[in-house]
Amino acid sequence: MTDLDMLATFMEATKEPSAFENHPIAQQGIEGQLLYLQGLALVMNADNDIHETEVEYLQILINSFSLDSSVLDDVIDFAKAPDKVTIQAFVAYYRRKPLAQLFLFDALMMTRRDNQVHEKEMPLVNAIAQQLEILKGTQQDIFDLFCHIKNRNWQESALYFSSHLLNPDHFKHLLVYHEVEFETLMAETSKIRSKRLTKLIVNKVTRACQLKWEPLNYCNAESLPKEKEITIDFAPSIFTHDLLVPFLQSKMDRGELRVSSDEVFITYNSPEKLYGLLSDLHLEFDPEDNTFSVSKSYISDSELMVPNEIKLDYFKTIFSPLLNGEPQDINVILYQLFKAKIAIGKQLHPKGKPNNTEQINSVCFPLKGKKVLKDEIVLGFNNKFYRNKGGVKAILISNRKYLDNLTLWSVLASGQYRLVK
Secondary structure, eight states: OOOHHHHHHHHHHSSSOOOTTGGGGGHHHHHHEEEEEEEEHHHHHTTTTOHHHHHHHHHHHHHHOOOOOOOHHHHHHHSOOOHHHHHHHHHHTTTTTHHHHHHHHHHHHOOOTTTTTTTTTTHHHHHHHTTOOHHHHHHHHHHHHHHHHHTHHHHHHOOOOOOOOSOOGHHHHHHHHHTHHHHHHHHHHHHHHHHHHHHHHHHHHHHHHOEEEEOOOBBTBBOOTTTTTEEEEOOOOOOHHHHHHHHHHHHHHHHEEEETTTTEOOSSSSEEEEEEEHHHHHHHEEETEEEEEEOOTTOOOOOOOOOOHHHHHHHHHHGGOOOOOOOOGGGHHHHHHHOOOOOOOOOEOOOOOOTHHHHHHHEEEBBBBTTTOOTTTEEEEOOOEOOTOOOOOEEEEEEEETBOOOOOHHHHOOOOEEOOO
């Protein structure tokens, strides 16, 4: 054998497609595996040009599923002449299923196999994602993870293997394939993942919230500089299905929730207690797959009735790793979310009465127009939270009726505060 023959043999042998170890679809059975491959075949031939590298990716998946190699020819034939019944069966099988996340990832991979994205490919991928009812926020998370892995940016990808945003078990096979050790990656990125998760959540929130402002004034007619403004209403809710569904699903996957009819119970506390109602959250639950999904009757952008228990849990989970839990830390969170701070209960400084101890030790609530908002929570000048239970304009800091032993988490969950910038 000549040197050239040896080189040709080596190149041919190493060209053989490998396989993903523990690809989740390998556990789906023959029907789910074939439909998965046929769904990807639609993407492969979206541009009416089946490229060799695209076929190779299908072969990698076929090897991963331990299917007979003859399946490849059948899948390619389907790509050239897809039928409606199979397409409908594919959508029905993966719609609302967590594994749809993985399909979208592999679909993105398929669009890049020939090193170019045809103009027909991404519209098809987006249409498939919509039919599979993958939330828009989840679609973005999958795309971000895809970009990080495609560019071998493992530190950035680590967030998605350790948070509630995506199901990490659906993507760990990618680390194995690229010979990245999961535990090592988690150890190397432990200090930065919380900050990145917070930043990502903030980006999701700031795109959705619109605030209305008015000049900031206080009860003693003493105004702050004109550039100071306060929201006319309490802080808007940040909670959308893009935030809630992945969060609840991750807790269900960890065995922390139980669903009975319309009721969701949290189970890691003893005794278990009611966490929320599916109807309030406009969610449905599939008991066979243990999955949450958006109710078919939900009207886009309608406000969700999120109970305080869920809000409190969410804020603690996302933000507590970065904070000490002091009342004033609330402004760290609010500035990230809204580029604003909680309204301050201002200390009175009455003119001509510098020695009036009672007035100096008073908390003055901000006005809404010429009145105050009943039940508004402010951060007093002494770094304690006060609730305006009586609709008054000022109270003594010693008045325990208005002093609440609220944590910053319970204030955030209540939403009973206004924002100042």
